[in-house]
Amino acid sequence: MATTSRSYGGIPIEQRRARRRAALLDAALEIIGTSGFAKLTVTGLCTQAKLSERYYYESFSDLDTVFSELFDRIVDEIGRAVVTAFMAPAPDIRAKTRAAIAAAIDLIADDPRKARIATVEAQLHPALLTRRAEVMRSFANIMMAVCAEEIGADIVETAGTQAEFAATHLLGGLWETTNSWLSGTLPISRETLITNSTTQFLLTATHRTGIPLP
Known part of the structure; x- marks a missing residue:
């Protein structure tokens, strides 16, 4: 299947972004829920979510x-x-x-x-x-x-x-x-x-x- 700016592997870009956002929130749940907000960092969050930092900045300020x-x-x-x-x-x-x-x-x-x-x-x-x-x-x-x-x-x-x-x-x-x-x-x-x-x-x-x- 051809890759376009709107779809990759048959998955629309909006859906992929939503999945990455959900993965980052799941990672935040684990970090904050076990160690507290004080332990939350961008690097740690992305490592937990198994995503690069550019995807963090795609979703959150x-x-x-x-x-x-x-x-x-x-x-x-x-x-x-x-x-x-x-x-x-x-x-x-x-x-x-x-x-x-x-x-x-x-x-x-x-x-x-x-x-x-x-x-x-x-x-x-x-x-x-x-x-x-x-x-x-x-x-x-x-x-x-x-x-x-x-x-x-x-x-x-x-x-x-x-x-x-x-x-x-x-x-x-x-x-x-x-x-x-x-x-x-x-x-x-x-x-x-x-x-x-x-x-x-x-x-x-x-x-x-x-x-x-x-």
Whole structure:
């Protein structure tokens, strides 16, 4: 097959670039997730990804951008897992809520690299402070949207700003509680963490909506 500026070996240039970018982010996951952002260098990143440095500069302007995009990738993965779990068939809202919380906790707990990046390194990196706040607001909006679909949009709208406050407060609490559990300062089982978090979410939802939830 002939090679053109748009294709090599039958693979379009955009797809090859996307693969190289993904390989660099995978390499960043390994380096930051095991050794911390302070150990991330362009040379080390390219060596880990088995790519020349020119491909790094093809995709990224600096290492902060690498970290920010890696953080976003992990957050997007968590968001998809949570929504998928919540929207799956379940007997009641408790089961749905529990499945969503378990999906988030399992995802980062099962990969210590993602756990370190999401709960430790992201808090230490100044460039991600604003992004973390944006992510929390985004997750709060997702949480309100799925709740609206489950219990009724009118009920969520009636709660007004209190609904957004409650969602943000609960998610922030879950984030920090999970961080404490992962670090070992909260000595409970994963099952207890998920169960207690589910109960806390439902208690708050009952209080704000006035609807008794199981």
